[in-house]
Amino acid sequence: MTGSEILAKATIFLTAAGVPDAGRDARRLLAHVLKVPPGRLTLFLPEPVDPDLTVIYNALIERRGERVPVSHLTGRRQFYGREFLVTPEVLDPRPETETLIEAALSEPFERVLDLGTGTGCILLTLLAETTQTTGLGIDLSEEALNVAFWNRNSLRLEDRSELTNGSWYSPLTKGGRRFDLIVSNPPYIAAAEMDDLSAEVRIHEPRMALTDEGDGLSAYRQIVSGAPAFLAPGGRLMVEIGPTQGQAVMDMMRNAGLIHAAIIPDLDGRDRVVLARASG
Secondary structure, rough: HHHHHHHHHHHHHHHOOOOOHOOOHHHHHHHHHHHHOHHHHHHHOOOEEEHHHHHHHHHHHHHHHHHOHHHHHHHHEEEOEEEEOOOOOOOOHHHHHHHHHHHHHOOOOOEEEEOOOOOOHHHHHHHHHOOOOEEEEEEHHHHHHHHHHHHHHHHOOOOOOOEOOOOOOOOOOOOOOOOOEEOOOOOOEEEHHHOOOOHHHHHHOOOOHHHHOOOHHHHHHHHHHHHHEEEEEEEEEEEEOOOOOHHHHHHHHHHHHOOEEEEOOOOOOOOEEEEOOOOO
């Protein structure tokens, strides 16, 4: 069968399974199996596909029909122009998080702390986009840190980034290290909202990276209350939020003594990032 023929069958199958953007996912998976850039797949579609590769492709399509995320099937996800390793042990990097990246890069910094680093996509992107900067990523999950280590080494950022296991600020000593920038994309989905998530997210992504098993704000309470002890004078705190949490998180920052609190929307106009800075 040609690439066009197996692609057409796969698209019909995924559409019948209720997969959103079935054609897009079918193309992405075929490009992955054929080891060609997705943008050049059309050039290969008229050619016959090796039967062994067809078997592999059809198996991936069946799993996608079971709502396994494409990134888990390919093991990769693009984020801010770079490719990151992704496994079921980490939150899938999302385009909305690039809003935080843009905001963080709007001012210079030298030392950055990423709380709940996951794949390391935030920390490593910030370091890769700058020079003479260093950073520390902390995550409670050792499995997630293994992924972050792989991504760090792949981007050749070993000499500028440190990764360590722990809960929020617990690996740090108060009165010790200070950072110009603290960033986080913490679990912010309320437990009562979990059933509303898509199967791709609800079933296949790590629950501890999605929800605090409470009201969706407990992680912010810990991050914000601890930030003044680790921010350098004038340093910035930036966190990604759910679209209804902006005012609550901004109030936390003000109550913690941080100044110039503000909300930044994403490209769809939804509240996405809350930021504030330490005095001085």
